[in-house]
Amino acid sequence: MAGSSVKAQTVLLLHGPRQAYQITNGYNVPLLVEDDETLIQTYTIGLNPIDWKAPDYNFGIAALPYIAGRELAGRVAITPQKNSRLKEGDRVLVISTDYRDLRKAAYQEYVVSSDFNVARIPPSISFQQAAGLGVAFSAAAITLGICMGIDFSSVLDGPDLLQLVRSVKSEIIPEDVRAECLQGITDDERAVPGDWVAVWGGSSTSANITVQLARLAGLKVITIVDTAKHGLRISGCSAQRPDLLIDSHDTDRAVDIINKSVGSQLRFALDTRGRDSATVLLEALTRQKRLNEAPPSPPQTPRELKTQTSHLVGLTGLPKETAPEGIAYHTVPIKLFHSVPAVGEALVLWLERLLEQGLIKPPPIIGVESGFDGVNKGLDRMRSGEISGGRLVVDLLA
Ligand SMILES: NC(=O)c1ccc[n+]([C@@H]2O[C@H](COP(=O)([O-])OP(=O)(O)OC[C@H]3O[C@@H](n4cnc5c(N)ncnc54)[C@H](OP(=O)(O)O)[C@@H]3O)[C@@H](O)[C@H]2O)c1
Known part of the structure; x- marks a missing residue:
């Protein structure tokens, strides 16, 4: 799959508080470090309130330039080195609660995730629906x-x-x-x-x-x-x-x-x-x-x-x-999700079963933007209070 050979990618970078995210080409594809880490190709990003509040109010920015984005849906590009339920090409959603690790942020073409923060999605769930579900779950x-x-x-x-x-x-x-x-x-x-x-x-x-x-x-x-x-x-x-x-x-x-x-x-x-x-x-x-x-x-x-x-x-x-x-x-001790693998794993495996059995319904998708420039547009719509009662998502790959 593409991810194993591609070395450079496009990302969105934040260079300072109260600025827009900048499209940046030729940025390094993030590296897998731990043997439970997988590389995911981003198809659709889900936008969260923190993505506009963090730059506007200058909090939760771990380093500059910063890569933001807390959730996405896509496909597995490189599987973990250790034995894993994930297979190359699997349709998955990724929940990135670890905002300090920029490799794991969603505003990039390729995203690293621990496999215990990745849930496979059934055919009945679209990338758009999956992209707006994980953080809330x-x-x-x-x-x-x-x-x-x-x-x-x-x-x-x-x-x-x-x-x-x-x-x-x-x-x-x-x-x-x-x-x-x-x-x-x-x-x-x-x-x-x-x-x-x-x-x-x-x-x-x-x-x-x-x-x-x-x-x-x-x-x-x-x-x-x-x-x-x-x-x-x-x-x-x-x-x-x-x-x-x-x-x-x-x-x-x-x-x-x-x-x-x-x-x-x-x-x-x-x-x-x-x-x-x-x-x-x-x-x-x-x-x-x-x-x-x-x-x-x-x-x-x-x-x-x-x-x-x-x-x-x-x-x-x-x-x-x-x-x-x-x-x-x-x-809410949300960081348990990425810092205690047993918690993350229990939750993503359960989410897979809930989705497979149709017991949980993804939140409504009430807006769709496309491309990296769609992220800034979408965040402006959120700032203005337009997005209410569901998620706004951004398609990178149709
Ligand atoms: N601590 C954690 O771990 C954690 C985890 C997830 C979320 N959160 C926080 O929990 C809150 C809800 O998150 P969410 O993702 O569930 O939110 P969301 O789906 O984006 O919904 C937030 C609601 O706020 C209102 N709203 C929309 N735009 C607004 C704006 N510009 N200013 C003020 N209100 C606006 C809307 O309600 P009405 O139309 O009814 O007004 C909307 O339905 C956020 O503050 C988020 O940062 C915290």
């Missing part, structure tokens, strides 16, 4: 599996991620996420079928996959979203339809609806928008707790106190205030 699965403790073994023999991270040597879990992985949630608090989870920012692709996986695991879902913009689409999609759909416009009313509908049964919440909506979710988790814990007026018998901790996960931010008693904040 890894974020959703780690949110639910680690931060909320869901065991996916009943869903096509999916992973019990919490048990998995507890079984590996703790030194291989990056230090900054070790506490989240090992002490974030106790066994008796793990989410189980029948539990409720509230997802604020239900239009995002990460919310989309979170809702799908939560429902497959038997959880009940509340989606809070701008229903004028997204309500009909979400209600009409069988994979996405929540048990309760709430409009996000009036936040106080939204919290009221959550409390009156599920009350203290709600112990899990994910925010995908930012600090403000995470703070509203905190209010939803605490208001009912306060009511429950208010001293009963005699002569009533004391109500049963709800002592379990509630868990709030922020994908983009958490409330400013320290977590009140009875609430635990979580940030």
Whole structure:
């Protein structure tokens, strides 16, 4: 295949904050270093919010010039040296959470990936659909599996991620996420079928996959979203339809609806928008707790106190205030996906089965650009807020 002989390629380079990515020809094809690494020829790139936020706000740029891009779909050009399920020419998606390793970034014709970060895609899934799925899948699965403790073994023999991270040597879990992985949630608090989870920012692709996986695991879902913009689409999609759909416009009313509908049964919440909506979710988790814990007026018998901790996960931010008693904040330890091979492998093998069996539906593709210059165009469309409710992808090879 071409990849084994080609030495130079075209990439997009970022030369500094608040600049556009520059098309650069004659750049070295990245080298395979580890024996589990594979070279993938990029067919379609999926654009993520971080790809425009990082240069605009100057964060997450590991080196200059920088190569960005967190996900793609393509074909295996060179297989790993070690025995691997990957074969030359396989159609695959690549999830590149390791933003410090520029060899693994998506904005180039050839991309290196560890084989445990690559999932084969069935013929029913197009490159465009696959290119927009991976980051949302890894974020959703780690949110639910680690931060909320869901065991996916009943869903096509999916992973019990919490048990998995507890079984590996703790030194291989990056230090900054070790506490989240090992002490974030106790066994008796793990989410189980029948539990409720509230997802604020239900239009995002990460919310989309979170809702799908939560429902497959038997959880009940509340989606809070701008229903004028997204309500009909979400209600009409069988994979996405929540048990309760709430409009996000009036936040106080939204919290009221959550409390009156599920009350203290709600112990899990994910925010995908930012600090403000995470703070509203905190209010939803605490208001009912306060009511429950208010001293009963005699002569009533004391109500049963709800002592379990509630868990709030922020994908983009958490409330400013320290977590009140009875609430635990979580940030998603996404780096587990590339830094703990057992986690990455469990997730990509499960994703292959979910796609093969049609149990998971890729997020809608709502925009397609083409060629490397299509990346800057696409990112501008994202900056302007045009891309909402799905992914924008860029075809490099038709
Ligand atoms: N920590 C992690 O590991 C991790 C992993 C994945 C994602 N994330 C973060 O989680 C958030 C959601 O990611 P995603 O990929 O799921 O997002 P996404 O699919 O791109 O959706 C984000 C939503 O934000 C709104 N939006 C679109 N353009 C916007 C703009 N220019 N300014 C403000 N809002 C805009 C839209 O919702 P409405 O139309 O409803 O307003 C859109 O549906 C992002 O901030 C991302 O960086 C973090």
